[in-house]
Amino acid sequence: MSGAGERDGDGVSGLTFEVLEPAPVGIAVTLGHDHRLLYTNRGYRSLFGERPLGVPIREAFSDLVKKDYFLLFDQVFDTGEPIVVTDMPGDPTLLTESGQERFFTFSLSQTTFDDRPLADRRGVLVMCLEVTDQVGSAREIQHIADERRRILRRYESLVRVSAQIIWVTGPQGGVSEPSPGWERVTGQPWEEFRGEGWLHALHPDDRAEAAQSWQRALERVPDRWEHTYRLRTTEGGYRHFQVRAVPIKQDGRVIEWVGSCTDIEEQWQAQRRLRLLSRAAEAMANRTSVEEMLGALADVIVPELADGCGVHLVTDLAEGLAGETTLVVERVATAAGPGLPRMPRFSAQRLPSDARFVRAVRQARPFLETFPPGSPPPDLGPAGTRTWLELSHANSLAILPVSVNGTVAAVVTAATCGDRPPIGRAGIDLLRQIFEQAHDALQNVMHFQRTRQIAFALQHSLLADPPRVPGLLITARYRPSLAAAEVGGDWYDSFVLPDGATVLAIGDVAGHDLRAAVAMGQLRNMLRGMVVDRREPPGEILSRLNMATETLYGDETATCVLARIEPHDGGHRLNYAVAGHPPPLLVTYAGEGRFLTAGANPLLGVPYPREYVSAREPLPPGATLLLYTDGLVERPGENLDDGLARLSEHAGELARAPLEQFCDEVLSRMPVSGQDDIAMIALRMPGPG
Incomplete structure (x- = not known):
């Protein structure tokens, strides 16, 4: 084994190699077409150990199995073109103390020795740097990226089967990418949907609350944002959707939000039904008069089911209403939504037999009339009803006769106004359930009411x-x-x-x-x-x-x-x-x-x-x-x-x-x-x- 001082015998100045000795990278020099190892510096020896000098590198590094590595020396020696090999794995015998595979970056270039014979002047200069830590970090980053892509694909697949709408916003909350699902459900094109345009597809009564809730999420950045609002659909009307969103972060900073909207109309209707029936039962508790009881039920109906509600008692004593030419009703309870006028509670009316209100009572069947906002038909209800419907820009009126012991004892009217969709059959069914639940309580007070009706009729006579x-x-x-x-x-x-x-x-x-x-x-x-x-x-x-x-x-x-x-x-x-x-x-x-x-x-x-x-x-x-x-x-x-x-x-x-x-x-x-x-x-x- 030759030391650094013995290299002078090769006709190379010792001072030249001494300059390379402290270099922070590994350096080796070969000479001739058989690539005899002429020199290795301290950094090279620390990487690959002491190697015999003066022998071809194939012998000096006979323990390495990567034979193709030596072909690079031939290529550089013959062509004179330098070669750089990055992140090259080392030989399996070259492992870290922990048993980890090592990686190197090599640079090979041709060199000339002027003091050598002309036929033996050329050689190869090798510079080497271990990059095991960098490669490990890069691989870890790549692994994390691959894992994130896998999770994202899994999440996207899950979302496709569990939600109807997927949307993406920027870090400040504005919609940043088109959503085919949103356009399919709402009919809102990308030009109207982008930015804050999505709010215009929400029910007017839900926009302010949704915007405030979303703004709080942007400011506080919770792990998940959830909210429920009504979306206008291409079929007309609104349906309840549950919206969920999560922040996507990079280096601790939110770079975007990804969210989904799921149609929960059926679940919402079921929950509302239970809630309203429970509220109706509580409202009727300890009510001693029919007026108080019906008034409490009207307050439950508005604004949950309708924007306006009136409850009328049938004061006509005839059992066979089909043979009567008129019907006498007395309005005893009213309710109206915020900002709408409230009809007076007390008003007795005699209605002609051809009025739609009277027909609904005679048939003991519910009746729903829809019309342009503020333009109701003239014979839709007792006096004052049409005026209220016009002033409130109502678009529909549901009429529900309430029977007690087989006789129509009361009539409920429920109106929707503005761009709120008509109450519909589902709403009428819920109205019926509310009053059916109240049947026993109404029966008790109606017995007293019938006695009052007799007194009322006698008084009027x-x-x-x-x-x-x-x-x-x-x-x-x-x-x-x-x-x-x-x-x-x-x-x-x-x-x-x-x-x-x-x-x-x-x-x-x-x-x-x-x-x-x-x-x-x-x-x-x-x-x-x-x-x-x-x-x-x-x-x-x-x-x-x-x-x-x-x-x-x-x-x-x-x-x-x-x-x-x-x-x-x-x-x-x-x-x-x-x-x-x-x-x-x-x-x-x-x-x-x-x-x-x-x-x-x-x-x-x-x-x-x-x-x-x-x-x-x-x-x-x-x-x-x-x-x-x-x-x-x-x-x-x-x-x-x-x-x-x-x-x-x-x-x-x-x-x-x-x-x-x-x-x-x-x-x-x-x-x-x-x-x-x-x-x-x-x-x-x-x-x-």
Whole structure:
């Protein structure tokens, strides 16, 4: 074995090789066409060990099995072209201490020795660098990349069978790649879908919440984002989709988001059904009146199933509705979605037999009518329904008769508005389930309701419909007590006298029983006779009625307002008297309300030696005169002045509403106790001009 100092015998300066000795790479030099090993530096020896000099490299490296490596020396020696071999694996005998395969990068180039004979001047310079660590790292990176591609392919395959839509966004959330699934389901092309355009395919009510939830995910970067929204489909309407997305990270930084959308409409409908049935059961708990129960159910229906809901009781007592020419219903509960007007709860209506509403009731079958937003057909429901449908831009109305013990006892109307899809058959079926679940509870309260209906019918038989008077509008309302199933003593009356004056009267006989109802009927008839018999001021007529009440009924007492609307100076004036009754309310066209107290007198049935007084009041154009009984303004534990102030406020707000709506809204807005009957009669003067 020759050392470094012995290389001078080869005719090469020792100083030349000494310069190469500390080089950070392995260096070897061969000489001649047989490639005798002339020199190896320290770095080369550390890689391959001490090798004998002066012998061909095939002998010096006889322990290496990679014979093709030596062919590279021949190629460089013959052509003079350098060769670089990268990441070349070493011989199996050249392993690391841990047994790992080693890798090298070689550079072979031709060199010339000027001090050698001409035939033996050429040789090969070898430079070598071990790259085992770099190759190992590269292989590890490649392995990770391959594994990620494998996982991605597996994930993509899983997504294809489990989701309908795949989408990709940039790190800031804007859609960055087309999604064939999205376009197939929604019909939204790439130009409209890209960026934030996907939001326009969502239901308008879901857009803000979805955008906020997505923005929070972009800011917080959770492991997975989940949300549910409604997507508009190519079939029309909306379906519920569950969206899931995961962030894709590189070096700890989000480079994109990958998400999927899965149709969950069937599961959502099933969950909603269970949720609504549970809410309906809770809403009916501890409800003692049919109005409260139906009102609670209406609040469950809106806004989950519809944007507006009304519940009507069928007050017509005929068992065979097919033979009837009209149907009487009373609206007792309403509900409306956010931003929509709410119909008054209390409104009794007599509907013609050819109305669609009546046909649905007679057939005891649900009925669904769809129409352009805000353009309902004219005969779709009771008075006020069409106006509400127009104002709310409704697009459909479902009518569901509710049967109790084989008889239609109530009718539910449910409307959808704007671009919300119609309630559909699935929604109607859910409505039916809600009320079928309530059947037993409704049966109990309906028994009481049927008794009330009898009292209601008897009461109406004792009351007269307001007359039609040219230039004047007159409307009356009567609502029995929620706490009693007997006829009461509240009454109203209106008729036209031979002298052209129009009479309005309202009164209340103490008690809620048959005796009070009989006394009420008799007093009303006596008053009619007294008014027609003589043209006396209202106060004088009430004086005579007081004497008759004291004489004929003993301890019975009653209250009354008697008013004459008389032509005067091209307009009208009010001549009135009040006997122990709440004062009349006069509301101007501008909405200013004032109670008329000048004609106040004691109640009827109490000894009073003096004449009852009368008072006159001009009735300005467009004014509304309202007579009412105390059930409208009295509440237990509350001062009567509070109820009167509330009535004046609500009536002022409704001063220009149609008179029918005026009465219904006043009755609905007042927080009545339900412990007393309510009677109302209102008169509207011709408007200004």
